[in-house]
Amino acid sequence: MIHKYFTPVLIALLCMYGGKISAKEISVQSPDGKLKVNIELKDKIYYSVYSGSDLLLSNCSLTMTLDNEVLGKQPKLKSLKRSKIEESVKREIPLKNAIVENHCNTLRMNMAGNYAIEFRIFDNGIAYRFLTDKKGEIEVKGEDFRINFPADYLAHMSQPNSFKTSYEYPYTHIQTKEYKSTDRMSYLPILLETDKQYKILISEADLQDYPCMFLKSTGDNGMQSLFPKCPLEFGEDGDRSLKILKEADYIAKTSGKRNFPWRLFVISDDDRDIVSNEMVYNLSSPCELEDYSWIKPGQVSWEWWHDARLYGVDFRSGYNMDSYKYYIDFASTFGIPYIIMDEGWAKSTRDPFTPNPTINLQELIKYGKERNVKIVLWLTWLTVENHFDLFKTFADWGIAGVKIDFMDRSDQWMVNYYERVAKEAAKHKLFVDFHGSFKPAGLERRYPNVLSYEGVLGMEQGGNCKPANSIYLPFMRNAVGPMDFTPGSMLSAQPEDNRSTRANAMGSGTRAYQMALFVVFESGLQMLADNPVYYYRERPCTEFISSVPVVWDETKVLDAKVGEYVVIARRSGEKWFLGAITNNTGRELEVDLSFLPENKKLHLTYFEDSINADRQAMDYKKKETEVTSSTKLTMKLVRNGGWAGVIE
Numbered sequence: 001m002i003h004k005y006f007t008p009v010l011i012a013l014l015c016m017y018g019g020k021i022s023a024k025e026i027s028v029q030s031p032d033g034k035l036k037v038n039i040e041l042k043d044k045i046y047y048s049v050y051s052g053s054d055l056l057l058s059n060c061s062l063t064m065t066l067d068n069e070v071l072g073k074q075p076k077l078k079s080l081k082r083s084k085i086e087e088s089v090k091r092e093i094p095l096k097n098a099i100v101e102n103h104c105n106t107l108r109m110n111m112a113g114n115y116a117i118e119f120r121i122f123d124n125g126i127a128y129r130f131l132t133d134k135k136g137e138i139e140v141k142g143e144d145f146r147i148n149f150p151a152d153y154l155a156h157m158s159q160p161n162s163f164k165t166s167y168e169y170p171y172t173h174i175q176t177k178e179y180k181s182t183d184r185m186s187y188l189p190i191l192l193e194t195d196k197q198y199k200i201l202i203s204e205a206d207l208q209d210y211p212c213m214f215l216k217s218t219g220d221n222g223m224q225s226l227f228p229k230c231p232l233e234f235g236e237d238g239d240r241s242l243k244i245l246k247e248a249d250y251i252a253k254t255s256g257k258r259n260f261p262w263r264l265f266v267i268s269d270d271d272r273d274i275v276s277n278e279m280v281y282n283l284s285s286p287c288e289l290e291d292y293s294w295i296k297p298g299q300v301s302w303e304w305w306h307d308a309r310l311y312g313v314d315f316r317s318g319y320n321m322d323s324y325k326y327y328i329d330f331a332s333t334f335g336i337p338y339i340i341m342d343e344g345w346a347k348s349t350r351d352p353f354t355p356n357p358t359i360n361l362q363e364l365i366k367y368g369k370e371r372n373v374k375i376v377l378w379l380t381w382l383t384v385e386n387h388f389d390l391f392k393t394f395a396d397w398g399i400a401g402v403k404i405d406f407m408d409r410s411d412q413w414m415v416n417y418y419e420r421v422a423k424e425a426a427k428h429k430l431f432v433d434f435h436g437s438f439k440p441a442g443l444e445r446r447y448p449n450v451l452s453y454e455g456v457l458g459m460e461q462g463g464n465c466k467p468a469n470s471i472y473l474p475f476m477r478n479a480v481g482p483m484d485f486t487p488g489s490m491l492s493a494q495p496e497d498n499r500s501t502r503a504n505a506m507g508s509g510t511r512a513y514q515m516a517l518f519v520v521f522e523s524g525l526q527m528l529a530d531n532p533v534y535y536y537r538e539r540p541c542t543e544f545i546s547s548v549p550v551v552w553d554e555t556k557v558l559d560a561k562v563g564e565y566v567v568i569a570r571r572s573g574e575k576w577f578l579g580a581i582t583n584n585t586g587r588e589l590e591v592d593l594s595f596l597p598e599n600k601k602l603h604l605t606y607f608e609d610s611i612n613a614d615r616q617a618m619d620y621k622k623k624e625t626e627v628t629s630s631t632k633l634t635m636k637l638v639r640n641g642g643w644a645g646v647i648e
Helices: 271-276 279-283 321-333 361-370 381-386 390-397 412-427 459-464 511-520 532-537 539-545
Strands: 006-017 025-029 035-041 045-051 054-066 077-090 099-111 115-122 125-148 154-158 171-175 186-193 199-205 214-217 222-226 231-236 242-247 252-259 262-268 298-302 338-341 346-348 351-355 374-380 401-405 431-434 450-453 525-528 554-561 565-572 575-582 587-592 602-609 620-627 632-637 642-647
Touching: 025 099, 025 115, 035 099, 035 115, 035 125, 045 262, 054 262, 099 279, 115 279, 125 199, 125 279, 199 271, 199 279, 252 412, 262 271, 262 279, 271 554, 298 321, 321 338, 321 361, 321 532, 351 381, 351 390, 361 374, 361 390, 374 381, 381 401, 381 412, 390 412, 401 412, 412 431, 450 525, 511 539, 511 565, 511 575, 511 602, 511 642, 532 539, 539 602, 554 587, 565 587, 575 587, 575 632, 602 632, 632 642
Parallel strands: 298 338, 298 525, 338 374, 374 401, 401 431, 431 450
Antiparallel strands: 006 077, 025 035, 035 045, 045 054, 054 125, 077 099, 099 115, 115 125, 125 222, 125 252, 125 262, 154 171, 154 186, 186 199, 186 214, 199 262, 214 222, 231 242, 346 351, 554 565, 565 575, 575 642, 587 632, 602 620, 602 642
């Protein structure tokens, strides 16, 4: 049944074969005919991926090991089903586009042994998944995702030391022929630059009741999957974690009749397509909420990054009533709908019901309501797990949402925890921001009250967060879903000058770069991380960034090159917001504005790096001019610089 919010154009069955099939080679192409997958059934199921005549992935294989059999080993094909999907989907929370186009050719191979393999081939990538039709529960011992590269590729990865990770590692950049089987694994997503112009982004979608996939080297110019085992027993490990005392010999115990997560590859010879893709959304299960009209994404003022160290005020600053009222007043002044009360608001991190003695939470909720500002509360995941009734209590109090932190795992138990939280929060009309989290993988479509995830080396890491690393985020982390980067530093510094402290938190990159991040990065809950004292002082900048929406009617990637720069235009109503960022190399970019309405003169207000911004990152200029659809706009960016503007 088509989801009621879908606008299907055509779902056409092209062909179906019944009975046993002897064919050993099967192929399926993208709708435009450019991408092709060749599948061979031998001792395993093998597949190769081509773009035109260019071989991109060679002789890859897939199997899934259950407790008593290996799916994909000595495969016997029973039937083939080819279909086409052509639909336009109204997105519940339009972080990129209000309408998402979903066009692909599909191939389902029904195999002897009550399982199937399904491929979907898009113009900009491919995906496959296992499907099983077994009785009762099954134990999945492992899943072998194995890919091989026909040439030496450049891999951009994040390499933790173990499955227990905050997912905040910087990107490493390794030639695949030099990537050894003894080297550290990587969590997803991974980005590959081929020996030609193609880029391949690897991730997963529709993750449910199953662990996240990691990848490591095969030792032979390829990669293979790893998965955390399912935990069985836990022990005490402080206020925000549990020790795993015992693990199962399986990665998942789950229903025998189910669809498994999609393994996806976004593929293009145009770097812009990697940034603009909607593949995770298209591959994930539809929204499970009948009513999501109550979900209100927006910006949020945040006190933790600068430790609530206000100054120039006539009260003692900190995690107290006067300070939080100051944050509420600031948010109200600039039309920011939320403030976060982060770690420090509660008397104990283990108790979600008792505020710090310096805080009257009910009074703050009332004070905010009078000023159209709602409160978001920070919690550790363990406290939430131990007090699952807090969602009802918070809703009764008038809290808008929760920021849940320090999960730091992605085994089956923890993946299911995310879903339990999303479902319970939605029941009480609360939104969720997951910190200390893995990357988005589809839950945010099923439960659109999940507004953002961290899973990124963001600005809260101070001087460790550098534009040279962050420039990969639009092509990798943000390319798979919303990202809580916490931008907005007014104490902007070139990386070598960053001396960030709690009292004087600094962000690397120029002032114009920091402003551009609000346009370039996607998040349903977009933080203004800096001190309101600075925002008041830098009013022109604050007025601009607080005007940037977090939901969009349309997104266009105007120019992009992996690891170097990106230029994005986003439309809200009749306004277009533009943002550009670069790495540690300054550059001039010419931008074509032909996407604007024809024969109409429009007003552009923009912020650019000023002449000394390469030496003093806070140097910027605000300018205004008239533009039309025939305008060729020149953006000048210094090293670690940016450009931000609005056309209206």
